Amino acid sequence: MADDELIDKTEKLEGRSSAARLFDVRVVIGGLFVIYGVIVTLLGVFDSQSEIDKAQGVRINLWMGLTMLVLGLLFLAWARWRPTKVPTEGQDGN
Amino acid sequence: MNLLAAEGPGLRLDLDVFDYLILAIYFATVLGIGLAARRAISTSADFFLSGRAMPAWVTGLAFVSANLGALEIIGMAANGAQYGLMTLHYYWIGAVPAMVFLGIVMMPFYYGSKVRSVPEFLRRRFNTPTHLLNAIIFAVAQVLIAGVNLYALALILDALLGWPLWVSIIVGAAIVLSYITIGGLSSAIYNEVLQFFVILAGLLPVTIVGLVKVGGIDGLFDAVRNSDLGDAALHTWQGTANSGNPLGANWIGIVFGLGFVLSFGYWTTNFAEVQRALSAKDMNAARRTPIIGAFPKLLIPIVTVIPGLIAIVTVKGLGAASGDLTYNNSIPLLMRDLLPNGVLGVAVTGLVASFMAGMAANVSGFNTVFTYDLWQTYVRKDRSDEYYLRVGRIATIAGIIISIGTAFIASGYDNIMNYIQALFSLINAPLFATFIVGMFWKRMTAPAGFWSLLLGTLSSLTLYLLYLGDVVKFNSDLEESFWGAGLAFVTAVVVAVLVTLVTKPKPENDLRGLVYGLAGSSTSGDAILAADKVWWRNPALLGGIAVVLAFVLYIPVW
Numbered sequence: 001m002a003d004d005e006l007i008d009k010t011e012k013l014e015g016r017s018s019a020a021r022l023f024d025v026r027v028v029i030g031g032l033f034v035i036y037g038v039i040v041t042l043l044g045v046f047d048s049q050s051e052i053d054k055a056q057g058v059r060i061n062l063w064m065g066l067t068m069l070v071l072g073l074l075f076l077a078w079a080r081w082r083p084t085k086v087p088t089e090g091q092d093g094n
Numbered sequence: 095m096n097l098l099a100a101e102g103p104g105l106r107l108d109l110d111v112f113d114y115l116i117l118a119i120y121f122a123t124v125l126g127i128g129l130a131a132r133r134a135i136s137t138s139a140d141f142f143l144s145g146r147a148m149p150a151w152v153t154g155l156a157f158v159s160a161n162l163g164a165l166e167i168i169g170m171a172a173n174g175a176q177y178g179l180m181t182l183h184y185y186w187i188g189a190v191p192a193m194v195f196l197g198i199v200m201m202p203f204y205y206g207s208k209v210r211s212v213p214e215f216l217r218r219r220f221n222t223p224t225h226l227l228n229a230i231i232f233a234v235a236q237v238l239i240a241g242v243n244l245y246a247l248a249l250i251l252d253a254l255l256g257w258p259l260w261v262s263i264i265v266g267a268a269i270v271l272s273y274i275t276i277g278g279l280s281s282a283i284y285n286e287v288l289q290f291f292v293i294l295a296g297l298l299p300v301t302i303v304g305l306v307k308v309g310g311i312d313g314l315f316d317a318v319r320n321s322d323l324g325d326a327a328l329h330t331w332q333g334t335a336n337s338g339n340p341l342g343a344n345w346i347g348i349v350f351g352l353g354f355v356l357s358f359g360y361w362t363t364n365f366a367e368v369q370r371a372l373s374a375k376d377m378n379a380a381r382r383t384p385i386i387g388a389f390p391k392l393l394i395p396i397v398t399v400i401p402g403l404i405a406i407v408t409v410k411g412l413g414a415a416s417g418d419l420t421y422n423n424s425i426p427l428l429m430r431d432l433l434p435n436g437v438l439g440v441a442v443t444g445l446v447a448s449f450m451a452g453m454a455a456n457v458s459g460f461n462t463v464f465t466y467d468l469w470q471t472y473v474r475k476d477r478s479d480e481y482y483l484r485v486g487r488i489a490t491i492a493g494i495i496i497s498i499g500t501a502f503i504a505s506g507y508d509n510i511m512n513y514i515q516a517l518f519s520l521i522n523a524p525l526f527a528t529f530i531v532g533m534f535w536k537r538m539t540a541p542a543g544f545w546s547l548l549l550g551t552l553s554s555l556t557l558y559l560l561y562l563g564d565v566v567k568f569n570s571d572l573e574e575s576f577w578g579a580g581l582a583f584v585t586a587v588v589v590a591v592l593v594t595l596v597t598k599p600k601p602e603n604d605l606r607g608l609v610y611g612l613a614g615s616s617t618s619g620d621a622i623l624a625a626d627k628v629w630w631r632n633p634a635l636l637g638g639i640a641v642v643l644a645f646v647l648y649i650p651v652w
Binding site for chain 2: 007013028032033036064
């Protein structure tokens, strides 16, 4: 307890908070980057010569697409192997 | 702020359907996160503090992302083009040490005292006048800065995509409004983590393709050496014996003005940042939050300062006072010249994401301070929790509506970054002085807190107005903000000492957990050095590594 009426009121509520328990942001990041990766990789595969020339001869769509795809898959794998644990009640970490 | 003023089709990007698809998927994801976070909100603690349940890697990336607004990205690329590698000071001495200090030294006070905001710490350590002063200044500043973000977003979308200003303002405001009103701080934080990766994915191609064009980092440095900027732009410390360097500041100004007062003021007392750490699940996670953020911060110059340099050597005529070729357009111009459709869509999405990250941090800081620190503390004290949850949502809506109006205040400045610096030197430097004295000197009295904060703020405000009125001269706006911050800091410390000597200290019992040496469990020297069981979760060790890395990175660009 912090000996302060307003702070104590909030602290009590933290015990029954449910935030962060229902939602794993890793899945969202993973999902978005897999989608971006697929779109950009496909664009990269079919890039015209003028687009490659614009990027100084670098197949930037292909490389960035594959990079984003790998990043997305890594996030999905992480979320799958280490699922979010439900935090224990009333833990305040002292 | 005639940044990106769209005077013609010069900056217009040629987006195709896939680029728009990438942008649309992003908007949908952002709103989806808001809706998903809504299910996790049952109390005001969920809405304003994410129920204090976030893991450290999430709060740490959100911490750095909250600072990775587009103003920061565009402004730092502009500084890179204008001042060269001296811009690195903003990262390596001007951010990392302060972030580490926050995590190691200050977080035990913030998190351990269970306060719900930075102003609330002042209420407990000093008194209600100090609290009220700081809460009001903070709330007003956040709305102002959110307005700047929004206006800049509209200008850039007008320039790049040809969207009318009002469309961008309404779309941008509506999206941030919906995901924060619905999902609260959790939604803001989750989105910030996502934005962090989208911003990097969007900007990396600019650096990669740009470097290929100029022949790698060696080619870039050679080209800069032969440009108008010259060799001075490739050094960070050489030439800082006096102010005859691109930044117009000597090493004293850089170390104490930027590295100490401005940076410690910004990173350690700015609630829009600290709030991310307060939402962490336990003390160790809270302390690691800014330290985890420090590692990406070390490397962000790769996508800001380097593109700025690439722009100055590849874009002919960059550095015009107005029009399409202002320094602020460095990154948009490179996007136009170098990126094919596809990565171009990701880059535009990254810029839009960074505007939202910046604005969302301001809005979520504002609604918390308004609800907890102003409304609950001074207006309606004993209402149900549902009531405060509702107040928070209404404050979010009102704050965003006001910020649309205040956006235009910034329109008189030609470099937004300097405008933000000026604002922060007024707000954060004296606040940091008041905090640091109050945290480590138990005798400091409540009236001393109030007067040091007030007079510190007024002193830098006065200097700023004298500078604007041409009464006092400085080499650059930047130099003014260094000195303004330094003046505010010294004034606040001196006033704190003088007033303390003639007033009565608070009883020690009221200060437990708030002052060094009067602690409970969280603020003793032992607790500050406390280690976790495994070394990679030890704040002091991780923080030490970050600071050493910052020094090492300086060596090749001395």
